[in-house]
Amino acid sequence: MRVFSQDGWRSLQNPQFWLLAIAGGIATIHASLIWRSNADPNQLLLSLLCWFAVAILLWEKRHILILQSDLFSSLLGFSFLGFVLLRSLWMTSFDTLFHFTPFIAAVGLILLTFGLNRLHQYWQEILVVFAFSIPVELLINRIGILALYTADFASLVLTYLGVEFYREGVNIILANGKAVEVAAGCSGWESIFPLLKLSVLFLVMFPTKITQKILVPLAAVAIAFIVNGFRVAILAILHAYTTEATFKYWHVGTGSQVFFLTSTVLFGGFCYLISKKSPSEPSTKREFSKS
Numbered sequence: 001m002r003v004f005s006q007d008g009w010r011s012l013q014n015p016q017f018w019l020l021a022i023a024g025g026i027a028t029i030h031a032s033l034i035w036r037s038n039a040d041p042n043q044l045l046l047s048l049l050c051w052f053a054v055a056i057l058l059w060e061k062r063h064i065l066i067l068q069s070d071l072f073s074s075l076l077g078f079s080f081l082g083f084v085l086l087r088s089l090w091m092t093s094f095d096t097l098f099h100f101t102p103f104i105a106a107v108g109l110i111l112l113t114f115g116l117n118r119l120h121q122y123w124q125e126i127l128v129v130f131a132f133s134i135p136v137e138l139l140i141n142r143i144g145i146l147a148l149y150t151a152d153f154a155s156l157v158l159t160y161l162g163v164e165f166y167r168e169g170v171n172i173i174l175a176n177g178k179a180v181e182v183a184a185g186c187s188g189w190e191s192i193f194p195l196l197k198l199s200v201l202f203l204v205m206f207p208t209k210i211t212q213k214i215l216v217p218l219a220a221v222a223i224a225f226i227v228n229g230f231r232v233a234i235l236a237i238l239h240a241y242t243t244e245a246t247f248k249y250w251h252v253g254t255g256s257q258v259f260f261l262t263s264t265v266l267f268g269g270f271c272y273l274i275s276k277k278s279p280s281e282p283s284t285k286r287e288f289s290k291s
Helices: 006-012 015-036 041-060 071-089 101-113 116-133 146-161 189-205 210-241 244-251 256-277
Strands: 165-168 171-174 179-181
Touching: 015 041, 015 071, 015 101, 041 101, 041 116, 041 189, 071 101, 071 116, 101 116, 116 189, 146 165, 146 171, 146 210, 171 210, 179 210, 189 210, 189 256, 210 244, 210 256, 244 256
Parallel strands: none
Antiparallel strands: 165 171, 171 179
């Protein structure tokens, strides 16, 4: 009794099949580790989006994929993949290096299958994986100046809303004496960095002009900053005039996801408008060098 058909055996003998299988395994391991780390749900969604984008980019290049690597590149790529696999099996902490394992694995897979001399042909995939690998936590607590600007903008919103308050640095104190502090984690970086990652993805996936390549990241920063400024102003009001449970719901609970979703939708709308104004490509497929 045959378990596989002849076509099935041919698929197993196809190197591209194993390339897809290894890439899928890496993506699955990475997603499961993020799930185990109890990270922000947005981080898992962004990770899945990253791997989906890389799959699309590779699918567009499927007709020119030449699996040919030299001994040095193969050994180096195998070492990278082995390191990622061993670290995943004996994971003891979700440190900074953990966030960069997708990037290490992606480079290793390209070296193993295509070789060091073809690494530059896959700069788009490498750039996407690298951008999505940068941990937000690594930078938030090291960049505190944005908290002052966020407090300024939130104060402006409260002024237009007619709310009585006064400020002391990053502290916004309402008329009843209750105050909120705009700490580094609430200054907007947690929204800015994900949108910047999405901007990298958009610029890689869609053709844009030079001016649009500049506008898209700037728009990501501006949208995230403005929405977060409104968020801080709303949280200040909730903290002063509602229960603690209501404040926690909108600060760290399910309600906090509404603000990030709002930023994402607004940025997606901006990217849609940009894409409609971009010059159309002469053909539906991208052209790639076969060298």
